[in-house]
Amino acid sequence: MKLKNKYFFLRHGKNIHQTELKDIIYCYPDDNPPCSLIEEGISQAKEAGEKLKDKGIEHIFCSDILRTRQTAKIVSEIIGFDDSKIIYDTRLRDINWGIFGGKHKDEAWAYYNNDKSKKFNEATPEGETWNDCRKRMLEVLEEIENSFENRNILIISHGDPLWLLEGYINEISDEELLNKRAELMIQTGEVREI
Numbered sequence: 753m754k755l756k757n758k759y760f761f762l763r764h765g766k767n768i769h770q771t772e773l774k775d776i777i778y779c780y781p782d783d784n785p786p787c788s789l790i791e792e793g794i795s796q797a798k799e800a801g802e803k804l805k806d807k808g809i810e811h812i813f814c815s816d817i818l819r820t821r822q823t824a825k826i827v828s829e830i831i832g833f834d835d836s837k838i839i840y841d842t843r844l845r846d847i848n849w850g851i852f853g854g855k856h857k858d859e860a861w862a863y864y865n866n867d868k869s870k871k872f873n874e875a876t877p878e879g880e881t882w883n884d885c886r887k888r889m890l891e892v893l894e895e896i897e898n899s900f901e902n903r904n905i906l907i908i909s910h911g912d913p914l915w916l917l918e919g920y921i922n923e924i925s926d927e928e929l930l931n932k933r934a935e936l937m938i939q940t941g942e943v944r945e946i
Contacts, residue, residue: 753874753921754903759946760807761918762800762827762908764819765793766940778862779853780879781845795842796941797823798824799804801830803943807834807904813892815844823941824908847900847909850879868933872926882926893917921946 767787779788789797800823809831813841814824821840828835853862864870872882889909896905907914915937919929929936938944 755759755767755921755946756773756897757903757905759921760804760904760906760942761914761938761944761946762804762815763821763911763914763940763942764815764908765796765800765825765826765939767791767793767819769810770940773911775857777849777855777857778846780848780850781855782817782819783854783926787817789822793819793823793940798830799944800941801827804906807831808901809906811896811900812838812908813844814838814840815910816842816845817910818821819844820844827906827908830908833887841892843892844907844909844913846850847882847912848878848880848914850876850877852876866922869926869930882912882916885913886920889913889917890920893921911937911940914944918944918946939944 767789769776769787772788784804804827812828812833814820824838825835827833828838849860852863861868861875863876864874875881875884892907915929915933918938919936924936
């Protein structure tokens with residue numbers, strides 16, 4: 753896919769779902785109380801800010817969930833971006849696992865008989881598919897592409913949404929996305945230039 757702008761993707765910094773709750777699915781839109789960055793996540797956000805410092809970021813689009821907002825605030829301070837100009841968008845939120853929010857990942861995958869490819873087209877009860885998630889991410893991308901040209905844009909979101917969006921931009925098939933999920937998945941605090 754040919755893009756009119758240069759994009760940088762950033763996944764929020766670490767929180768308890770990458771440590772003590774690493775096998776537990778986030779609730780949607782966020783846990784109660786909301787997940788905040790742990791010390792390592794704050795450090796990751798600071799490192800991301802340093803990596804982005806000389807990239808000339810002109811616009812920041814961010815999920816409205818606490819862990820991404822915290823990441824955005826840290827990064828914006830380091831790169832000298834006015835954080836009042838960050839655009840928060842609910843379409844950049846993490847995937848909605850519906851009734852499996854707060855439950856073990858194995859329980860959610862058992863719903864699909866451990867056939868992860870079903871997640872592309874079959875939603876969990878009260879949840880969404882990977883295709884649903886990709887569609888809302890693409891809506892944001894298309895709006896940005898229709899509004900700007902030759903800009904450096906930072907998108908701060910979550911693992912699955914960024915994985916799906918990057919796969920679409922790079923024209924990676926769903927089968928390959930799934931087969932290479934571990935290596936293609938953006939890590940917490942990772943900056944990826946697209």
